[in-house]
Amino acid sequence: MPAPSRSPFDSATHVLVGYSRSVLSDLDRFLPPGSVLVLEEPEVIEKRGVRDRIGAHPSAALLMSAPCQDEAAADRFADAVPRPPRVRAVVPSVEYGAVAAAALAQAWGLPGATLAAARRLRDKVELRRTAGRSGLPQPRWAEVGDADGVRDFAASAPRGCVLKPANRQASVGVRILDGPADAAAAWAHTTTADEAGMRAPGALRPRYLVEERVHGPEVSVEVLVRRGRALFTNITAKSVQDDPLYPVESGHVLPAPLPVPVAAELTEAMDGLIRATGFGSGILHAEWILDAGAHPHLIECAGRPPGDRLTDLVDLVYGGHLVRDLVHVLEEGGPVVDRTGRTADGAAAIRFLDVEPGLVEAVEGVSGVADRPAVRDVRVGAREGDTVRGTTSSWDRPGYVIAIGPDAASATAEAASAAASITVRTRPAPEPATL
Structure with a gap:
């Protein structure tokens, strides 16, 4: 008699909470075909065309609709998702699924961030309170509910301030203010900014905070954590676009060329953040600003793999496969991961294209850039x-x-030169018709 066929659900050994093309592509590199159950909000599945995209990933076994972004009910998330009989790990892949992933892992008795830690990391107000109780350095801040609250805070912030949503991602809604006169415009921008297709309508209660600006170089710290202990730490230097209102990242390079004492202080601060949040197992991606170039101030922290292709940069410089190590850390009975002695070999950088807004007429120079030895x-x-x-x-x-080089300056120069060699020609877009 032939063996009974196994359903795609039964074959899943890993659950990915939130669809991410980059993370799923990473999983394709080392997980068997048909081994990943992908969970995503039904509205996001439809808006992003996830059903059409999922077939490009051999590791994907099944796409299932689930309330991944209902953070208020995350402790009941496991009731909405049956446990695959062979599941070994729950992997958070997107910011809006991090709390649900932690809840699912906790309910199933698998390694994860812990639900309490995931909640602290997802809400910048709660993270600020947690950091304050633990004595971690951070900007002066306040939760605000209207433009008047922003105006009052800005009046007491001579160095300027930043208004941001407490539970968004990708710099969405982040706005710099020079003073109280900007409060109304900043509030209008922040409270209306959105991410088409990334969020389920009504899943997240709006919440906002304003904080005093810290002036200095910006860095991020990526840490692989197992049971509250850092197994690997990298520091990335980042650049921000030259815009007086919107501090969006324009590039990254790692490892960051920092003085040894500053790097040591950042590493110690990350250990403090792990303890303060009670983070269990997974990846932390924390953003810091070095006040006066030397004193780390916590800006925010995510409990999932970093975006902007930083995992690729880490792999290029340190070798190995960071997402594979993450999965092993999250697997019940997974192999021991030891990255503690791994050092960087050269540097890697990413540079984002700077394009004049408008209607695209032509894109030129891509093939020539792709042929460059450092790219x-x-x-x-x-x-x-x-x-x-x-x-x-x-x-x-x-x-x-993305480019590499023997050191941070060389990798940054290679990436910037290559990006500048790509031309995206635009012309002014026509004004929308009015009735």
């Missing part, structure tokens, strides 16, 4: 006929180049 990847999402907007969040960036 490892080049992507341009803008196509002829598309409309390119001004960059007010990470989603507005039309493409990028």
Whole structure:
């Protein structure tokens, strides 16, 4: 008698909470075909065409609709998702699924961030309170509910301030203010900014905070954590676009060329953040600003793999496969991961394209850039006929180049030169018709 066929659900050994093309592509590299159950909000599935996209990933076994973004009811999320009989790990892949992933892992007795830690990381107000109780350095801040609250805070912030949503991602809604006169315009921008297709309507209660600006170099710290202990730490230097209102990242390079004492202070601060949040197992991606170039101040922290292709940059420089190590850390009975002695070999950088807003007429120079010896990847999402907007969040960036070099300065120069060699020609977009 032939053996009974196994359903796609029964074959799933890993659950991915939230659809991410980049994370799922990483899983394709080392997980068997048909081994990943992908959970996503039904509205996001439809808006992003996930059903059509999922077939490009051999590791995907099944796509299932689930209330991944209902953070208020996350402790009951396991009731909506049956446990696959062979499941070994729950992997958070997107910001809006991090709380649900932690809840699912906790309910199933698998390693994860812990639900309490995931909640602290997802809400910037709660993270600020947690950091304050633990004595971690951070900007002066306040939760605000209207433009008047922003105006009052800005009046007491001579160095300027930043208004942001407490539970969004990708710099969506982040706005710099020079003073109280900007409060109404900043509030209007922040409270109306959205991410088409990324969020389920009504899933997240709006919440906002304003904080005093910290002036200095910006860095991020990526840490692989197992049971509250850091197994691997990398520091990335980032650049921000030259815009007085919207501090969107324009590039990254790792490892960051920092003085040894500053790097040591950041590493110690990350250990403190792990303890303060009670984070269990997974990846932390924390953003810091070095006040006066030397003193780390916590800006925010995510409990999931970093975006902007940073995992690729880590792999290029340190070797191995960071997402595979993440999965092993999250697997029940997974192999021991030891990255503690791994050091960087050279540097890697990503540079995002700077394109004049308007209607795209032509895209030129991509093939020549791809042939450069130092270039490892080049992507341009803008196509002829598309409309390119001004960059007010990470989603507005039309493409990028990844390059390597013997050191941070060389890798940064290679990526910047390659990005500058790509031309996206635009002309002013026509004004929308009015009745």
